[in-house]
Amino acid sequence: MIKKTTIKTIQRLKENNEKITVLTAYDYSTAKYLDEAGIDIILVGDSLANVALGYHSTHSVSMNEMTIFVGAVSRGVSRALVVGDMPFMSYNVSVEDALNNAGRMIKAGANAIKIEGCNDYLTGVIKRCTQSGIPVLGHLGFTPQSVNILGSHSVQGKNIQSALEILEAAKKLQEAGVFAIVLEMISEESAKYITERLNIPTIGIGAGKYCSGHVMVSDDMLGKFSDYCPKFVRKYADIKSTILNAVKNYCKDVKEGNYPSNEEVFNLSEEENRKLAKEELLC
Numbered sequence: 442m443i444k445k446t447t448i449k450t451i452q453r454l455k456e457n458n459e460k461i462t463v464l465t466a467y468d469y470s471t472a473k474y475l476d477e478a479g480i481d482i483i484l485v486g487d488s489l490a491n492v493a494l495g496y497h498s499t500h501s502v503s504m505n506e507m508t509i510f511v512g513a514v515s516r517g518v519s520r521a522l523v524v525g526d527m528p529f530m531s532y533n534v535s536v537e538d539a540l541n542n543a544g545r546m547i548k549a550g551a552n553a554i555k556i557e558g559c560n561d562y563l564t565g566v567i568k569r570c571t572q573s574g575i576p577v578l579g580h581l582g583f584t585p586q587s588v589n590i591l592g593s594h595s596v597q598g599k600n601i602q603s604a605l606e607i608l609e610a611a612k613k614l615q616e617a618g619v620f621a622i623v624l625e626m627i628s629e630e631s632a633k634y635i636t637e638r639l640n641i642p643t644i645g646i647g648a649g650k651y652c653s654g655h656v657m658v659s660d661d662m663l664g665k666f667s668d669y670c671p672k673f674v675r676k677y678a679d680i681k682s683t684i685l686n687a688v689k690n691y692c693k694d695v696k697e698g699n700y701p702s703n704e705e706v707f708n709l710s711e712e713e714n715r716k717l718a719k720e721e722l723l724c
């Protein structure tokens with residue numbers, strides 16, 4: 442019997458000083474392999490806008506598109522906690538609208554949702570979600586959905602003032618009920634300072650080694666996505682080369698008549714084959 446990871450499991454990992462492993466996935470078979478390999482949390486990130494759908498920005502992905510991918514991932518997972526990333530403007534219009542969209546994520550198969558940022562309105566959204574049985578993962582530091590306000594993909598928490606502001610926001614999110622907080626592109630020292638002052642886990646991405654756990658975009662760490670590669674990405678595989686080599690070899694085999702081989706075809710019985718030959722003579 443497989444034991445499902447819950448937000449309580451995640452809290453226990455933090456309390457036992459055991460690092461929490463998180464990767465993104467967008468499709469059924471990748472999710473299945475991440476789950477089989479023992480990942481704690483699978484995030485269906487809005488990064489799928491870039492890496493799976495080829496949009497230039499995460500702003501372009503819709504709630505409808507997100508739920509399709511959340512459904513595919515959740516059908517491949519039996520153990521990991523599946524978190525659905527709330528896309529741009531799916532939780533910003535009103536608390537009612539946010540709650541409705543968060544519910545759609547859970548109905549599609551997610552076990553929790555993620556939202557970016559912290560202000561009084563967002564802590565209200567988080568409270569309503571958790572009161573309705575929807576666990577929420579927070580996201581602070583560089584928040585890609587606010588890139589047009591932040592100005593660029595830049596490291597946050599680079600001075601004491603900024604680190605203290607992120608800590609204050611993290612404490613507000615903790616109080617509102619998030620079960621963990623993603624810290625994206627924050628200086629290692631600031632992320633350590635913040636992590637040590639929270640009761641809930643932090644999940645770092647470009648935030649140094651002291652976070653309670655770490656997340657990477659799976660297409661980055663598997664070497665599949667190659668349009669750009671952030672400094673914090675460590676490549677554990679080179680899927681792009683594997684695909685290029687496989688496809689080149691396939692094309693060569695087809696062009697040279699080496700595919701399919703005798704072992705890769707279906708044959709008529711000898712008798713049916715004889716009949717076919719006679720038929721041919723009559724035509």
Ligand code: KIV
Pocket residue numbers: 465484485486487488489526623625646656657658
């Ligand atoms: O969308 C995403 O993949 C994310 C992670 C980078 C944290 O939000």
